[in-house]
Amino acid sequence: MxxxxxxxxxxxxxxxxxxxxxxxxxxxxxxxxxxxxxxxxxxxxxxxxxxxxxxxNRAAANLRRQTSSSIALVLNDLANPFFAEFAAGVDEALAAAGFVTLLGCTSESPQREQAVLESLIEHGPAGIILSPAEGSSAAQVLAAVGARTPVLLFNRELGGDLPEYAHWDSLALDNRHGAQLATEHLIAQGHRRIAFFGGHKDSSSCRQRHAGYVDALQAAKLSMAPSWRVECAPTRVDAAAATASLFAAEPAPTAVVCYNDAVAMGLMLGLNRRGLRPGHDVALTGFDDIAEAALCMPALTTLTAMPRARGRQAADMLLQRLREPGAETRRTIASVQLVTRASSCPPPSI
Amino acid sequence: MxxxxxxxxxxxxxxxxxxxxxxxxxxxxxxxxxxxxxxxxxxxxxxxxxxxxxxxNRAAANLRRQTSSSIALVLNDLANPFFAEFAAGVDEALAAAGFVTLLGCTSESPQREQAVLESLIEHGPAGIILSPAEGSSAAQVLAAVGARTPVLLFNRELGGDLPEYAHWDSLALDNRHGAQLATEHLIAQGHRRIAFFGGHKDSSSCRQRHAGYVDALQAAKLSMAPSWRVECAPTRVDAAAATASLFAAEPAPTAVVCYNDAVAMGLMLGLNRRGLRPGHDVALTGFDDIAEAALCMPALTTLTAMPRARGRQAADMLLQRLREPGAETRRTIASVQLVTRASSCPPPSI
DNA sequence: CTGAAAGCGCTTACAG
DNA sequence: CTGAAAGCGCTTACAG
CATH class of the missing domain: 1.10.260.40 (lambda repressor-like DNA-binding domains)
Known part of the structure; x- marks a missing residue:
């Protein structure tokens, strides 16, 4: 030229x-x-x-000053609206604080997570916000990022123990209390036969939600039938397919606490196919309050985790940690709120 | 310590x-x-x-070698599933090529876009993938990023002209042809009174989709009534509220080409409220094929833009540009495909 | 109030 | 095959 x-x-x-x-x-x-x-x-x-x-040239300045103006955000999947909203909240808070977001996706694979972390850490982020892939372990993550960079764990726990010197903060949802609220709400509607549907027992959030469901039933001295606990992947497709199991034995439940909104929507589909009207013949609740929850038919009673606010909160916790590296480890549990909609009707008076 | x-x-x-x-x-x-x-x-x-x-320390190496290992990705809103999927595709392709993704969100505001670009450019990205905010201009973006960093424009055009020396590639959807396909499909189902619903005339994608709709009607020698063109914001809430306008004058349409899926779902809600069964009394089509499209009731006939694949494609185009800075500007139009589902029924035989 | 000099962590000709 | 030296673009004591 x-x-x-x-x-x-x-x-x-x-x-x-x-x-x-x-x-x-x-x-x-x-x-x-x-x-x-x-x-x-x-x-x-x-x-x-x-x-x-x-x-x-901020990179040159950062090199000379021994500072960093970036934060790494490592998630499983941006296609999950919950995490997309979370990421938007993180980016919003980081940008306001003058940081730039380095993005990494792991697709639920501990190996990808390892590779992504190793790549991101070379760019010298001031800190890392990590929503661990299922099955990823503390030892593995520590090997990838070292102990110099503060990590904030979101939403899930890491397998295995962290050494004492690595005090990583964490932010999680109050899964147990949330599921308890949903179950209590169904009980207050008059339901007595309440199932817990979806999720896998090896997921910590599923165990916690199931525990909250059990809490509420026991407090109300209600019993559970074995057929009222059905496991399936937390997706619509799987949930729709698993619907039959809920009605395999008598007596059938009149209400269902679902692991999350996706499962609840799959269940609605499955109920429709069986000729049962969700929110009419069978009441149900979700968890997450994704955008569709308010718009599906019937609208879904669920628990709001307010992912964008959680993103801002996670970013703020990490920024706080940068200010006070020596402060005590914080394990914050964000409360969730019940949103009552049409899907959690009183029981059919049959 | x-x-x-x-x-x-x-x-x-x-x-x-x-x-x-x-x-x-x-x-x-x-x-x-x-x-x-x-x-x-x-x-x-x-x-x-x-x-x-x-x-x-990759930053130090980059400084010395005069290279960069990051790409900036600037979007309006990660909460929009279409863009979240797109971002996931971009990150996937960039990671595979050894680049890290710098994220920035503009919330549809040209001022935020300016600030975000100015901040990101200081981190020295090798290139920028930008989905412009509505109303953002070529001059503004050029002022923020300069002419040294290659930009790939996704999905929208910038207002005003770019100077000749800045040959920025672009990737857009074939909005016109997509809307034409949807309209032709409704015509093939036997519909003769077909409306175009939602979006704003000052959005280039809306103008393009409307043009495709007109193409199909004219080719079939079908006429349009003024009340069959209703504008509204591309959201469910607005679309639901605007539904009445479609039926304000006689004759009412029997089918509706919607600006996008969100609008189509809002219309379904609006139809239900009026006692009209979507996909039964009124046929409708969407645009985007968001996750809910396959799962709403009735399932929505729509156009797949395959956002994740578009993300990979955008990343690949930019990486290609980095390899050949002097190559001619490319303006790629990605084709979209019709997905036929229950919402686009034949007309009621009244 | 301004300038000369050293140095952040790396890479790369250039000698040997 | 290995080492000494210069330099990427910035910042920061330290003189003046």
Whole structure:
């Protein structure tokens, strides 16, 4: 290319300094808004910066200052609306604090997680927000990121124990209390035969939600039938397919506490196929309050985790940790709230 | 803290070199897998790297080599499932190519977009994938990112013209042809009174989809009534509220081409409220094929844009541009495909 | 208030 | 095959 284009070589401090006859140091002071610089000198330098279209090289500054202006965010899957909202909240809070978000996705694979963490850590993030892949272990994550970079664990626990020196904060949902609220609500509607549907027993959040369900039933002295506990993957498709198991034995439940909203929507589909009207013949509740929950037919009673707010909260916790590296480990449990909608009707009066 | 913790000062090349009695240069050659290094020296160095828990400082390497290993991804809103999927595809392809994704969200605001771009560009990304905020202009974006960093525009056009020297590639959906396919499908089902519902005329994608709808009607020599073009924000809530306008004048449409899936689902809600059964009394189609499209009742006939594949494609286009900075500008239009489901029934035989 | 000099952690010709 | 030296773009004591 021989014709002039504005794609010149990169403008640096040296160019600006030369352009207005001061030293690099002075330009640097202007950039960092130091009060030491003479007002008129500052004005001259600022004019030159604009004129030459200078772009600050933050990586160079970070190298010299031994600082970092990025935070890594490692999630399983952005296609899950819950995590997409969470990521939006994280990015929002980080941007407000002057940090940039480095994204990494693991697709629920501990091996990918390992690789993603190893790659991200080389970019020197000030901290890491990690929602662990299922089956990922503390030892593995620690090997990938070392003990120098603060980690905030979101939503899940890591397998195995962390060594004492690595005090990683965590933010989780109050799964147990949430499921208890949903179950109590169904009981208050008059239901006595209540099932727990979906999820896998080896998932910690599923165990916690099931425990909350049991809490509520026991407090109300209600009993459970074995056929009222059906496991399935937390997806609509699997839940729809597993619906039959709920009605395999007598007596059938009149209400169902679902592991999450996706499962609840799959169950609605499964009920429709059996000629049962959800929110009419069978009451049900979800968990997460994804966007569809308010819009499906019938609208789904569920628990709001407010993922965007959780994202902001996670970012704030990590930023706080950066400010006080020595502070005690925090394990925050975010409360969830019941949203009552049409799907949790009173029992059919048969 | 007086007790020893593994949070020592950072290990650098100097530590490794000292640890095994070679120079920094040799360690660097080992790290970069140079064939110049003696096999036994390499083994010794690698052992030392492992022993000391060395972490490569890619920022320092990038500074020295004048390279970059990051790409910025700037979107309106990660809470939109279409963009969340797109982002997942971008990250997947970038990670495979050894790049890390810098995330930025603009919330549809040109001012935020400006600020986000200015912040991201300081981190020196090798390129930028930008889905412009509505109303953002070429001049504005160019001012923020300069002409040195390649930009790939996704999904929308920028207002105003780009100067010649900035040849930015673009990837967009074939909105016009997609809407034409949907309309032709409804015509083939026997519909003759077909409305176009939702979106705003100042959105380029809406104009394109409307044009495709008109193409199909004109080719079939069908006429349009003014009340069959209703504008509303591309959200469920607004679409539900705007439903009445479609039936304000006689004759009412028997089928509706919706701007997108969200609008189509809002219309379903609005129809239900009026006692009209969607996919029975009124046929309708969407656009995007979001996850709910297959699962709502009735399932929605729509156009798949395959956002994850589009994300991979966008990333690949940008990576290609990095390889050939001088290549001609590419304006790729990704085709979309019709997915036929229950919502696009034949007309009521009244 | 401004400038000369050293250094952040790496890479890369260039000698040897 | 290995090492000494310069330099990427910035910042920061330290003189003056």
């Amino acid at each position: 021989d014709r002039a284009t504005p794609i010149r070589r990169k403008i640096t401090l040296v160019d600006i300094a030369a352009g207005c006859g001061v030293s690099r140091a002075t330009v640097s002071l202007v950039l960092r808004n130091s009060p030491l610089v003479n007002k008129r000198t500052r004005a001259r330098v600022e004019e030159e910066l604009r004129k030459q279209g200078y772009v600050y | 007086d007790r020893a913790t593994p949070i020592r000062r950072k290990i650098t090349l100097v530590d490794i070199a000292a640890g095994c009695g070679v120079s920094r240069a040799t360690v660097s050659l080992v790290l970069r897998n140079s064939p110049l290094v003696n096999k036994r020296t390499r083994a010794r160095v690698e052992e030392e790297l492992r022993k000391q828990g060395y972490v490569y």
